[in-house]
Amino acid sequence: MEEALWRSADGARERIARGARPPAWFRDALLAIPAADRDAWLDATLGLAEIPDDGPELPRGCVPYLPCPVADLLRVVERSSIGSADVVVDVGSGVGRAAAAIHLLTGAPVVGLELQTRMVDASRALAARLGLAGISFELGDAAALAGSVDAATVFFLYCPFGGERLATLLARLEPLGRVRPIRVACVDLPLPPCDWLEADEASPDGVQVHRSAPRPR
Ligand SMILES: C[S@@+](CC[C@H](N)C(=O)[O-])C[C@H]1O[C@@H](n2cnc3c(N)ncnc32)[C@H](O)[C@@H]1O
Numbered sequence: 001m002e003e004a005l006w007r008s009a010d011g012a013r014e015r016i017a018r019g020a021r022p023p024a025w026f027r028d029a030l031l032a033i034p035a036a037d038r039d040a041w042l043d044a045t046l047g048l049a050e051i052p053d054d055g056p057e058l059p060r061g062c063v064p065y066l067p068c069p070v071a072d073l074l075r076v077v078e079r080s081s082i083g084s085a086d087v088v089v090d091v092g093s094g095v096g097r098a099a100a101a102i103h104l105l106t107g108a109p110v111v112g113l114e115l116q117t118r119m120v121d122a123s124r125a126l127a128a129r130l131g132l133a134g135i136s137f138e139l140g141d142a143a144a145l146a147g148s149v150d151a152a153t154v155f156f157l158y159c160p161f162g163g164e165r166l167a168t169l170l171a172r173l174e175p176l177g178r179v180r181p182i183r184v185a186c187v188d189l190p191l192p193p194c195d196w197l198e199a200d201e202a203s204p205d206g207v208q209v210h211r212s213a214p215r216p217r
Contacts, residue, residue, distance in 0.1 A: 079185070
């Protein structure tokens, strides 16, 4: 990244830490960066120079930490129409990068669920460093925890796991989706068929939003 972009990231970080961060400002600042530099700019803005290694807590079948590309985060926010009235759950939140980006882009509170202690520690440090009270993180198996996040309206999944665990997660979300509209936004993660979720038209870029159709009362 060029010197000017590092300076831009420093300025953005200082502004975020001062609390002067309306979503429209952050979005414009991010979109002003050349597309090829946006991931590096976001890392620099959030102060994510050092990423903890994955630890031994990750069970078989669970995917290690890999940051979701900014291009996909922008697609998720746009296609799920996330706004400040939403409550977003990042299922497998890693170091909190996607949670922070979604929060800054939309103003929505984001709850990250993460199995690895080091990742949760890093996420909480990120939130504290930048004064982001709108993001919070819980340690545990997201498949078990996701259904209990109060008022959640959007579940974001950047391929944290598949198979049985994904089926368990969807079974936990079904009672929510049956009574209120929720969106399940997936990146590179095809969902098994669910009769309570309807997928938006498939897109070749790997970002797909599924919407629940609550039963009429
Ligand atoms: C591909 S990374 C995605 C990170 C983040 N959501 C992002 O988009 O930048 C998957 C993350 O899910 C976490 N993970 C995997 N299985 C999990 C589980 N069962 N419960 C909670 N977190 C899990 C991993 O530790 C890892 O941090």
